[in-house]
Amino acid sequence: MRNTAKITTAALAVGALTFGLTACGSDDSSASSDTSGPLVVAASPTPHAEILDYVKDHLAKKAGLDLEVKEFQDYIVPNTATEDGSVDANYFQNQPYLDDFNKKRGTHIVPVVTVHLEPLGLYSHKVKSVDALKTGATVALPNDTVNEARALKLLAGKGLITLKDGVGTEATPQDIAANPKKLTFKEVEAAQTARSLDDVDAAVVNGNYAISSGLKPATDALVLESAKNSPYGNFLAVKEGNQKDPRVVKLARLLTSPEVKKFIETKYQGSVIASF
Structure with missing residues (x-):
């Protein structure tokens, strides 16, 4: 036991x-x-x-x-x-x-x-792909310094946003240089990101919280962070x-x-x- x-x-x-x-x-x-x-x-x-x-x-x-x-x-x-x-x-x-x-x-x-x-992954209960995110969609981000920057880099890597040159591990939404879909960001505690999925269009969720919420990162994430050189x-x-x-x-x-x-x-x- x-x-x-x-x-x-x-x-x-x-x-x-x-x-x-x-x-x-x-x-x-x-x-x-x-x-x-x-x-x-x-x-x-x-x-x-x-x-x-x-x-x-x-x-x-x-x-x-x-x-x-x-x-x-x-x-x-x-x-x-x-x-x-x-x-x-x-x-x-x-x-x-x-x-x-x-x-x-x-x-x-x-x-x-x-x-x-x-x-780290981007998840949604409302859309099945990144391309399906509508203009003005709300995306929840973990609000601690490192994971928020990590989440923004994940979104930037998929072309959803562009970050300012030289942005490091302390990036915030204020460091976004371009936001073609005019996404709105909701900053919440990391533990609350998965729980917010019914209230937002998508959320970036840490792997441990995704798993504990019943999500399967390998199959459920719209975008999943690469493990290479992480x-x-x-x-x-x-x-x-x-x-x-x-x-x-x-x-x-x-x-x-x-x-x-x-x-x-x-x-x-x-x-x-x-x-x-």
């Missing part, structure tokens, strides 16, 4: 407050030295927690790893909880997102090993200084094992792609 704790942002308010009170006095080298207990990993429910649960149920015991998985519905608390030691590691994010998070929040989270890619691989991450924790080293090895690769290929059928 799975032993996965489901944690919401509200339920972790106390932990977040603790982080806020201690962050000012935190030392970059103040990584935890206690490696005797279970390794507690924060993860998005799909596919991250599912992959970790596979490791927990099929590989961890033989490797001598006591693994505990905690599910989070948002993209904020997993990092703040890792920073303040409420959890030992997290698995939910990519490098551009982490770089932006560390810069803005003063955290010290570092990647350990990249495991998979979830292609900087958006999702990785196991820890607070700086904890990379050599023997429990983390074991989990990193298991997450990039042939068994996990086969699990990802079989379960997700191209909607999640192993990066190793």
